């Protein structure tokens with residue numbers, strides 16, 4: 001088998017440092033200097049960076065059963081327990097079987113009124129800025145959290161949604177800090193940071209279990225995902241999820257679905273501000289429907305809005321990287337991949353690679369049109385991941401984003417007063433550093 005190219009000796013430690021301080025630079029240099037499959041081994045860490053769609057297809061789909069998520073996900077388990085994002089093996093398979101039908105089309109369609117009602121509230125809130133510059137990323141976070149609270153948990157009260165948001169943000173911040181720290185102090189030792197993380201986890205437990213108990217005792221039917229998941233059963237055994245499993249899945253939806261969608265919308269608005277002719281086209285597309293209330297079926301009648309959203313997911317993929325770890329040694333294109341190592345894919349880099357995209361850095365939504373579909377290279381566009389572990393919420397996210405973009409752009413023209421390319425703040429998802437200050441001007 002061929003040896004995978006990569007930095008050796010002292011050079012490998014330079015790359016290790018880069019990996020810790022600036023992952024985007026690490027992936028870029030690994031790919032540029034060592035090619036489609038690059039390998040770094042230093043301080044016990046073995047990382048392969050793969051960047052060819054064919055290899056991604058092999059690892060994430062064709063031979064997916066030989067791969068798990070890497071140990072980098074372990075810290076997230078403190079918050080998400082055994083939720084789908086971090087679960088593995090038979091336990092994951094069973095949970096996915098039970099949860100998948102919860103995301104069926106008809107269930108998502110029934111959540112559309114919640115999305116639209118929240119959009120109307122956001123339009124009012126944006127109006128209060130009176131055409132002045134404000135942080136749209138902040139507004140999109142509020143909007144998508146509001147929708148998540150209502151559609152996942154049926155939570156309408158602002159105070160409960162605020163408590164949940166605070167606890168979730170604190171827990172994610174602490175976990176990101178733990179992922180970055182070399183020494184991980186056990187949570188049982190009451191350091192300041194551990195106390196904050198433990199507080200946040202207890203708070204999330206308190207809120208979610210209380211909602212779960214209320215819902216179980218309630219006689220009224222509800223459209224939200226919590227109700228659906230309480231009643232969901234494994235088709236093979238007829239058995240559903242335990243309370244702890246429901247808690248883990250619900251929290252996973254919130255953690256995996258809220259910030260990703262919010263950032264996707266923020267970047268879409270930014271791109272539209274830079275490409276105003278597309279904002280006008282979206283407005284015409286929505287206006288042409290001539291409807292006071294959009295419906296689920298209207299999404300198919302908003303192809304341009306959908307294409308703009310996909311192009312935004314390509315250029316600013318909220319989930320900018322992912323990884324796997326082989327259970328047994330594997331071979332990719334004649335190269336040996338060691339068991340227990342980390343195989344990383346930088347989705348952001350893949351989506352902007354000139355090898356797989358014409359004018360990769362340009363905003364060209366038409367590349368996602370029906371006519372151009374056949375030109376797309378399989379596995380070169382994976383904003384929702386790929387293979388059996390593909391995002392379970394992708395249809396929900398798409399429905400939410402297309403409807404919100406349609407509503408927002410029908411009312412406002414986004415305007416950007418800065419020229420510098422925004423910097424990234426890649427925490428867990430791809431946030432714009434310092435927020436995204438835009439003007440949303442009434443047409």
Ligand code: HEM
Pocket residue numbers: 084085086096252253254256257258260261264317318319322323382383384385386388389390391392393394396397
């Ligand atoms: C634009 C929005 C979103 C993006 C970009 C996104 C991206 C992703 C990606 C890339 C993965 C795969 C990770 C991997 O294989 O390593 C994933 C998995 C997942 N996502 Fe999403 N996601 C979004 C919205 C949502 C929403 C709205 C939900 C829930 C309501 C959700 C729930 C999940 C779950 C549960 C998984 C784990 C699936 C499994 O492993 O079985 N996501 N997402």
